[in-house]
Amino acid sequence: MDKLWYLKRCDIFHGLSKPDLDKVGAIAHERTIPKKEIIYAPEDKNEVMFILKKGRVRIFKLSSEGKMMTLVILKDGDIFGSMSLIKGGVSKSYAETLDDSYICAIRQEDFHNLIKDMPGIALGLVEKINQRLKEAEDRIEDLVFRDVPGRIASVLLKLAEQFGKDNSAGTQISFKITHQELADMVGTTRETATVILNELKEDKILKIEDKYITVMDEKALKEWAGKE
Structure with missing residues (x-):
């Protein structure tokens, strides 16, 4: 896969310019990571920022009881592990591949040298972090x-917007979702998620076939989410 083509898709x-992208490409090391592999875990001293070229990566936390809470599912072109670029920054979450994934990794030292020549990249990173903070605020609002x-309903609308x-x-939604995975995204049990999904199917708001979810009635789903 063309590394520069994927780098251009990263916000x-x-x-x-092409010469500047070449400089980024020179320090971005490509890796292929198989499905269901942990890329990093809390407290890892991982001085690397990652760019997802192709695949899916889940960022999640685990409670002291071992209960999973999915924070976000990343798509092609997304960055993650950006806390490693801040001196002393340590991740508080896990990153796990959901599919066989292709990523680029940029070391902290290389990135710092890069932004000395291209300070606009630092502004782009700040904007991306602000976007993640806004998404985190939205998740907290959902939970509260x-x-x-x-x-x-809110999570399904977001997934349909991002991956529909x-x-x-x-x-x-362009990938399969199990009832347990959906439950992990909203902080509930698999059994509760199943009951709600069945009701959404019966009301013809959703269609679910072979774990693929189709939003048939977006307006009704927004009403469920309290967004209408």
């Missing part, structure tokens, strides 16, 4: 102010 490198059905592909039935 913080958007708009760079929405009930479980509302949280499930339109078809004759509606907007299909």
Whole structure:
């Protein structure tokens, strides 16, 4: 896969000239990581920022009881591990591949040298971190102010926006989602997620086939999420 083509899709490198992209490409080391592998864990001293070229990566936390809470699912072009670029920054979460994934890794020292020549990249990184903070605030709002059905509806709307592909039935999320995975995204049990998904299917708001979820009635789903 063309490394520079994927780097151009990353927000913080958007708009760079070909010579500048070549400089980024020279310090971005490509890796292939198999499905279900942990890339980093809390307290890892990992002085590397990652760019997801292709695949899916889940960022999650574990409670003291071992309960998982999925924070975000990343798509092609997303960056993660950016706390490693801040001196003394340590990750408080896990990063795990959900598919066989292709990533670029940039060491902290190389990135710091890069932004001396291209300070606009630092601004792009700050904007990306601010975006993640806004998304975290939205998740907190969901957990505090929405009930479980509302949280499930909100997450499905977000996934359809990020990963959706339109078809004759509606907007299909482009990867399979198990009931347990959805439960982990909203902080509930698999059994509760199953009950709510079945109700959404019965109301013809969702279509679920072979773990692929299609949003058939976006307006009704927004009403469930309290966004209408």
